[in-house]
Amino acid sequence: VTKTILEEITSICDSSQNLNQLQLKLKEKLLGKKFLFVLDDVWNEKYVDWEELRSPFCFGAKNSKIVVTTRNESVASIMRTVPPYHLNILSDEDCWELFAKHAFVDTSPSMHPNLTATAEAMVKRCKGLPLAAKALGGLLRCNLDVDEWNKISTSNLWDITDGILPALRLSYYYLPSHLKRCFAYCSLFPKDYEFKKEELVRLWMAEDLLLNFKSKEEMEEQGKEYFKDLASRSFFHQLSLDKSCHQLSLDKSCFVMHDLISDLAKSVAGEFFCRLEGCDNLCEINQKARHLSNVQENYDVRKKFETLPKAKGLRTFLSLKSLPCHSYVTNKVMHDLLSKSRLRVLSLAKYCNINEIPKEISKLKHLRSLDLSGSSIKSLPNSLSTLYNLQMLTLFRCSNLVELPKDMGRLINMYYLNIRGTMLARMPKGMGKLKDLRTLTDFVLGEQNGSSIEELGKLKHLHGQLAISGLKNVACARDAKSVNLKDKMNLKELEFRWKKHTYGSEVLGQFEADKEVLQQLEPHTNLEHLVIGFYRGTRFPEWVGHSSFLNVVSVHLRGCKFCHSMPPLGQLSSLKSLSISGFSAVVKVGDEFYGSGHALTKPFGSLEHLRFEDMPEWEEWFCFKVEAFCLLQELSIIDCPKLTKNLPKHLRSLTKLEIRNCENLESLLPRTTSIRQLNLRRCDALRLGPLPCGLQKLQIRDLNIDDSMLEKMVQHCSHLKKLAMLDCSKLKILPEGKLPITLKELNIERCPVLDCSKILLYTALESLIIEGKCHKLESFPLGSMPMLNYVSIWECEDLKSICASNGSHQHL
Structure with a gap:
């Protein structure tokens, strides 16, 4: 629950942190802020869990609220601070x-x-x-x-x-029989378990719950129809889009079953399905059990699985994650599972103590799906290559994995291979034999041995996402052409990676063959997301930025340090997110960036997020086209020390502007009334004037500005809620009368001559941070700031006393 709340606040998914790290992060985000959270349909009756969950919320502002809905009176009695409100039924x-x-x-x-x-x-x-x-x-x-x-x-x-x-x-x-089977299978999921459509469909395929078709592709499409039917009948409820991958596809959305639907699934599943859940409520595994799921705890000890040997006909063992922290499992589980010769689905995902797979896994001749995601394995035994029925192998975030079985090409029924987040040095030989492969997340080209890029061309049914890395090892452009990406119309996300530059004697122009390689890797125009990393050519081929790519919504170009000009990305009519970093040879960005599209087409007409970073030689940005960037909301320019001019002037949709470490940028800020957040750091050459009245957050750091300049900047900022000033050595006084007295957050760090006594004028402050010398602030009467709920004061030698009246500021 903590992880989900944090993701909703930050729009960032990070499953690598444990519960303590997540709670510290949540505490930081809530610190001093007034909030309202709704925890819907809570069923956990453990008081200790609730106490642990609520700890970060204690640091929010006064009058913050948490609303809990539940069907269980016990839950209400544990969590409530006021009498519960009983909802009436619908009229x-x-x-x-x-x-x-x-x-x-x-x-x-x-x-x-x-x-x-x-x-x-x-x-x-x-x-x-x-x-x-x-x-x-x-x-x-x-x-x-x-x-x-x-x-x-x-x-x-x-x-x-x-x-x-x-x-x-x-x-x-009244469900058709084929949907009944698929729904009953979902009884393996614990309550509130979030799952994705494609993941569940693949499980149905592995379990033979779908009707037989000539191809697995047809079977998967039918599975999606089954899923759609169940969702339309309210058996599955869609949550939100997967923000971590910025994918707008319904296939990447999370779903959940309502508690009552989960109870229904369990009641119809019968004794063939069993779910191990919690150490306190051990489930007895009976002889008839065919499908078993295990809801992971921090430590899954031997006692939890002591009845596992009874299930001699077991076909499914699913480990399902319920906690964000690491999980450990007894070694005996692996031993017992390897004796289940009828297993079709085996998941040991996210057990970090699993670092080796025994060669005896070859006994599982019927195995169709194997998931070892998040484990600590370094390699897989070659005996795994004898599992000829294996269709799905998931090794996501096996960060220690360096090699796949050498005879991987024998797995001719392989349909899905996820090796994202591994450390593979190369693909094994014979990957082109996997003719049915539809999902291949990565293809790694090694310096010697292993599969060549021509093998990738033999995989004609690839769809979804694909990252090709090690492209420096492609011998010639003719080999790249054999990949035939133009014909792979179902690939939506592509990443091309050369090796990160570690140049010694290598010089500019040595890698012009890379342009021909990238030219031959031109994808189908159905592409939606493109990433190019550490490309070594001086120019991009014509297809990068070509207007025919009507579906491209995001482009990320990084580390292309020999490129001296930008591709015409302004011609991409659907482009919403663009990030460019590490272009060391670019000196100017001009007309070539916008393209020479149709006169009626606005350059970057759909772009919402634009970021330039680490461009040490960039000097000028020519923005002659007034109609460009008409929908741009966020602009970041970071570590561009030679940039002098000019920023686009007409950005009417801009809400956030960030400029950092651009010491020579002499431009005026864009003229816009829509901006809400401004971050400036080490950009003293900027021609700063009055900021828009709608500005809500202002952060200035390492700026050589004086009092009059700050006063001029904020004179119209009547809606300012947060002001942060860091390392501003010339500031002596806050702009009295210019800042709104309704300011909520004030952060002053390492401003050695700033008169901090004027802070007391801002009586509506809810959060105050002072770090370093607090000049002229000898006494701090908390009573003058009744709304204050967070105070942090560090290294303030002048401060002699902090006083508060009895009973006040109990919410601090």
């Missing part, structure tokens, strides 16, 4: 409206009067429960046959009393 009218929304698609109830009486009777039997109304509407969705509705209305299933809502049981009962 008949609201329940009907919710049902009708899901049942009558592209039509309305008034157009089907013959169904109204039957429908109203069924809706009343939902007893005002929203999920029941949604599920019932999903069951009858697009089916407007009167007899079918009457059949469901008079079903005996309404009268069964076993703790499962009748409307939900009916929804399951």
Whole structure:
């Protein structure tokens, strides 16, 4: 839960941190801020867990709130600080409206009067429960046959009393048999477990739960249809898009099952499915168990799996992560699992103490899916190459893994191979034999031996994402042409990586062959995301930035230190995010950057985020085209010490501007009233004037500005909420009367001559940080700042006393 909250706040996903690190990060983000969080559908009854979860929230501002919804009175009694509020059920009218929304698609109830009486009777039997109304509407969705509705209305299933809502049981009962199997399989997931569509579909494929098709590609598409059917009937609920990869595709979204749906899955799954969950509630594994999931704890000890030997016909062992911290498992589990010769799905993901896979894994002849993500393995035994039924191998973030089995090419049924986040030096020979391979996250070209780039050309069905690294080892452009990326129309994300530059005797112009290699790697125009790293040519081939790539939404170019000009990226009509870093040879950015597109096309017409970084020779940015960057929201220019002029002047959508370590930049800031956040560091040559009145956050650091300049800058900033001044040695006094008295956050660090006594004028402050000499501040009466909830004062030698009245500032 802590991880999810932090991701929502920061929009950044980082699964590498443990719980303590996550909580410290959350505390930092909440420090001094007023917040409202809603924790929906809580079911954990452990008081210790709640105490651990709530600790970072104690550092927020006064009157912050956490709202908890639950169906369990025990949870309410543990978590509450005020009496619980009991929600009423939906009224008949609201329940009907919710049902009708899901049942009558592209039509309305008034157009089907013959169904109204039957429908109203069924809706009343939902007893005002929203999920029941949604599920019932999903069951009858697009089916407007009167007899079918009457059949469901008079079903005996309404009268069964076993703790499962009748409307939900009916929804399951009337599912087609193939969807029943797929839904029952989801009983392996614990409550609130988040899963992705593609991951679940691959599990269904490995378990033979999908109807047989001529190709795995057809089978996967059918699996997606099954998933869509279950989601449309409210068995799965979509959460939010995966922000970590900036992917807008529905396939990358997370889903979850409502607790009541999870209970339904468990009730229909029967004794063939078993879920090990928690050390306190050990589940007895019976002889009939075929599918087993294990919800990981910090330490999965031997006792938890002591009944595992009973399941002699086990087909599935899934380890599912519930905690952000590392997990460890007893060695006996591996021994017991290797004796399960009927296993089809084996997941030991995220057990960091697994550093070796025994060669006896070859006994699992029926294995189709193997997931070792996040483990500490360095290599895989070559005996794994005899698992001819293996279709899916997931080695995501196996950061110690340096090699794959040498006979990997024997795995001719391989369909999915995820090696993202590994340290592979090369691909083994014979990768081109894996004709069915559809997902290959990375292809590593070694200096010698291993698969050549021509092998990649034999994989005709690749889709999704692909990173090709080690491109410096491509012998000639003709070899690159054999990859035939132009024909791989389903590849949406591509990354091309040369080796990071470690040049000694290597000189400019030595690598012009790289341009021909990249030219021959031109992808299909369906491409959406492009990354090019450490390219060694002086120019990019024509396809980079060509207007025919209508679907490209993000481009990241880094470490291309020999390139002396930019590709015409302004011609990419759908481009939203652009990052350029490490272009050491670029001196100017001019017309070539915008392209020579159609006169009616605005250069960078869709761009929202633009970042330049580490460009030591860049001197000028020519921005003659007024219509460019019309939607740009965020602009960052970092470590460009020779840049002198000019910044674009007309950025009417700009909300955030960051300029750091650009000591010679003499430009005016862009004229815009929309800017909300401004960060300036080491850019003394900037021609600074009055900042927009809508500015909310201002940070200045290492700026050689005086009092009059700061006063001039903030004179119109009536909405300023946060001001941070760091390492500003000339500032002597705060701009009295110019800063709004409603300022919420003030940060003063290492400003040695600044008169800090004027801080007391800002009575609305909620957060105050002073570090270094606090000139003229001898006494600090907390009572003058009644809203203050966070104070940090370091190395303030002049400060002699801090005083507060009894009972005040208890929220500090």
